[in-house]
Amino acid sequence: ILHNHFLLLYIFLPIYFVRAEEENPEFWRSQAQKTLQSVLDRKLNTNVAKNILFFLGDGMGIATYTAARILKGQLQNQSGEETVMTMDTFPNVGLVKTYSVDFQIPDSAATATAYLCGVKTNLNTIGVSAAARNGVCKSQKGNEVTSILKWAKDAGKSVGIVTTTRVQHATPAASYAHSASRTWYSDADMPAAAKRDGCTDIASQLLKNTDIDVIIGGGRKYMTPTGTKDPEYPRDLSSWGKRKDKRNLIEEWQSLKTGKVAHYVWNKKDFDAVDPETTDYLMALFEPSDLRFEAERDPSMDPSIVETTEKAIRILQKNPNGFFLLVEGGRIDQAHHSGRASMALHETVAFDYAIAKGLELTKEHETLTVVMADHSHTVTLNGYPFRGQSILGKSPVWATDFLPYTTLMYGNGPGHKIINGTRPDIRNVDTSNSCVTQDYQSLF
Numbered sequence: 001i002l003h004n005h006f007l008l009l010y011i012f013l014p015i016y017f018v019r020a021e022e023e024n025p026e027f028w029r030s031q032a033q034k035t036l037q038s039v040l041d042r043k044l045n046t047n048v049a050k051n052i053l054f055f056l057g058d059g060m061g062i063a064t065y066t067a068a069r070i071l072k073g074q075l076q077n078q079s080g081e082e083t084v085m086t087m088d089t090f091p092n093v094g095l096v097k098t099y100s101v102d103f104q105i106p107d108s109a110a111t112a113t114a115y116l117c118g119v120k121t122n123l124n125t126i127g128v129s130a131a132a133r134n135g136v137c138k139s140q141k142g143n144e145v146t147s148i149l150k151w152a153k154d155a156g157k158s159v160g161i162v163t164t165t166r167v168q169h170a171t172p173a174a175s176y177a178h179s180a181s182r183t184w185y186s187d188a189d190m191p192a193a194a195k196r197d198g199c200t201d202i203a204s205q206l207l208k209n210t211d212i213d214v215i216i217g218g219g220r221k222y223m224t225p226t227g228t229k230d231p232e233y234p235r236d237l238s239s240w241g242k243r244k245d246k247r248n249l250i251e252e253w254q255s256l257k258t259g260k261v262a263h264y265v266w267n268k269k270d271f272d273a274v275d276p277e278t279t280d281y282l283m284a285l286f287e288p289s290d291l292r293f294e295a296e297r298d299p300s301m302d303p304s305i306v307e308t309t310e311k312a313i314r315i316l317q318k319n320p321n322g323f324f325l326l327v328e329g330g331r332i333d334q335a336h337h338s339g340r341a342s343m344a345l346h347e348t349v350a351f352d353y354a355i356a357k358g359l360e361l362t363k364e365h366e367t368l369t370v371v372m373a374d375h376s377h378t379v380t381l382n383g384y385p386f387r388g389q390s391i392l393g394k395s396p397v398w399a400t401d402f403l404p405y406t407t408l409m410y411g412n413g414p415g416h417k418i419i420n421g422t423r424p425d426i427r428n429v430d431t432s433n434s435c436v437t438q439d440y441q442s443l444f
Contacts, residue, residue, distance in 0.1 A: 042091055049368035050322035052152065053313075053358045056115075056171055057351050058108055059333030059344070061376025067341070067408060068348035070391040075349065079388030086356040087371050098375050101130035108333065109182035111374035112174030116147040116326075126170060126202070127178035137194035140180040149175040150210050152324035158316040159323065160214030162308045164347070165290045165330035167217040168202040171374070175326055176212060177205040186222040188242045203243075207253055213280070214312045214325070218287035220266060223249040230288050231266055232301070239288035250283070257281050268303050276314035284308070293331055293343045294350040305329065309354040313361045322366075327354060336377040341408045342392050342432070344379070378411030392432040399423075406431050 021027045057064075065087070073083030100110035102122045113121045113128070124134045127147065133139040153159045161172045168177075168185040179202055184190045187201045200208075203222040206215065220230060224241030225248060233239040243249075250264055262281035265271045271284055286302045294304065303311075309327050316323035329351030335344035355371055362369070383395025385407045394404045403423050417424055 039091075045365060047365055049366065051157075051317070051362060051367040052148070052322075052324045053362060053367060053369040054148075054324070054326050055351070055355050055358065055369070055371040056112075056326065056328045057332050057348060057371070057373045058165075058171055058328060058330045059336050059375060059377045060329065060348055060351070060373035061379075063379050063381055064332065064336070064344060064348055064377060065373075067379070067381060067391050068345045068352070071345045072349045072352065074388075074390060080391060081387060086352050086359065090369075090371065096372060106375055107182070108170035108374055109174065112171045113145065115372065115374065116149065116174045117145040118148075119145045121145075124182050125180055126174045126182050127176075128180065132180050135181045135191075135194075137180055137197040137199035140178060140199060144178040147175045149212070149324055149326065152322075153210050153212075156319075156321040157323050158213045158319040158321075159210070160212060160312045160316050160325045161216070161328075162214070162305070162312050162325065163217040163291075163328040163330050164294075164305055165217060165328065165334070166219030166222065166287075167206065167215055167285065168219050168222050169217075169290070169330060171328045171330055172217065172326065173202045173205075176210045177202045178209075179205075185219070186242045188226070188244045203249055204247070207249055207256065213323075214282050214315050216282070216284045216308045216312060218285060218289055218291045220250075220285045221288040223285070233288065236288075250285075253283055268299070268301055271303055271307075271311070274311065276311060277318070279315050282311070282315055284311075290331060290334065293335065293347060295343055295346045305350050305354045306357045310357050310361060313358060317362070325358075327358070329354070333377070336379060336410075339410055339413045341379055341410075344377075345391070378413070380409050380411060382407055382409050390432050394426065394431060403427075 069083050069085050070080035072085060073080035098106050098111055100106035100123050101120050107123050109126045110121050110123050113119060113126060117127060119129055121128060121130045122132065122134055125132050127145055128140055129143045129145055131139065131143040149159050161167060161175055163169065163172045165171070166185065170182045173179065173182065180199065184194070184199070184201045186203050187195065190199065190201055203219070206212070221239055221242050225243045225246045226241055228241030228248070230236065230239035254262060254264055257280070260280040261278055263274050263279060264283045265274060266285055274282060291302060292298070297304065305327070312325055316325055329347055332344050332347040332351065335347055358369060382405065384397050385393065385395055391407060394406050398404050401423060403425055404427055
């Protein structure tokens with residue numbers, strides 16, 4: 001009976017997006033020939049790179065990448081599977097083996113230290129070697145390691161960070177900070193013992209360690225004293241300043257840039273008014289903590305990752321010695337942690353458009369552009385969805401309990417919902433609607 005049930009589904013459901021030319025074997029063979037010829041025609045770029053564009057998709061594993069490719073095409077009213085991401089056009093591709101010194105599966109702090117500093121380290125630690133211990137301030141001393149951002153600055157290049165998270169978060173922090181704990185965003189987040197032993201918070205190191213030309217992301221509340229009202233959310237106590245040492249790091253940053261054309265902005269209007277041609281320094285902090293998801297972003301208040309990437313490049317590329325820019329699609333990871341695959345995929349699509357903007361604004365013969373992920377997530381693609389079926393939709397083949405399931409699932413997390421001994425029936429649930437994904441995160 002079960003097999004007959006599946007068979008009926010296969011017989012009566014329509015075949016999606018079948019094109020006449022795809023039924024011709026020569027269509028596929030000619031495509032293969034063109035692809036091979038394009039590779040053979042490539043000329044090896046043996047130049048020394050003046051600029052480095054480093055794009056990091058946090059948590060952007062192979063399954064995320066594949067699903068985002070399909071979504072990008074479907075957002076353009078295509079079937080999606082044959083879509084070419086900007087990332088797909090790069091001449092070289094490889095796989096990264098990830099682990100930290102102490103764990104099989106690493107976090108964003110240990111991985112960022114690895115790819116930015118060239119040193120594997122322990123979980124939850126930033127800019128230190130594996131001789132440092134997670135959360136132990138005393139072990140940090142003497143075990144600091146520097147990053148490519150500092151090396152670039154020391155070489156006379158301009159440097160910048162762009163992220164969709166707070167600028168004190170693990171990935172950007174590893175480019176400038178040294179911390180036995182990734183969670184020491186401000187002094188208020190540090191244990192008394194760590195402060196007594198002389199360790200400093202990540203936000204304060206943003207000003208102290210390296211003279212960074214462009215800083216774009218979120219994280220206002222880690223920069224201002226306790227009780228400081230947020231300019232955008234003055235009634236939200238959780239958005240107010242957190243610092244217990246009474247320091248206003250934004251004002252300190254502005255003072256450090258006296259004599260230079262330096263702009264601090266927190267909204268899109270002021271951001272758009274910044275002229276890259278006349279700007280030496282830019283600090284743009286658009287949220288008290290992480291930025292909003294791309295699908296929920298207010299375009300009148302916060303710029304997109306494409307816009308922030310463009311602004312950063314236009315400021316940095318004025319330096320005749322070149323630049324180093326780290327661009328992180330950090331909320332891909334955070335969406336996955338919340339079981340919100342729809343949000344993660346939209347973040348990845350936006351990230352891919354930022355990569356395209358980076359390629360557009362730079363010259364290939366003098367710029368090394370790298371795109372990578374730091375680790376993966378437990379999201380999987382399941383079932384046998386038809387060609388062109390929404391990647392955010394449901395498999396046409398139901399499970400053994402005769403209930404549908406989504407194409408995208410997570411291997412861990414909250415776990416599937418059981419109500420009265422059965423899974424919920426989602427036949428009438430629009431799983432492509434981002435508003436419902438959090439309620440059905442176990443199915444998404």
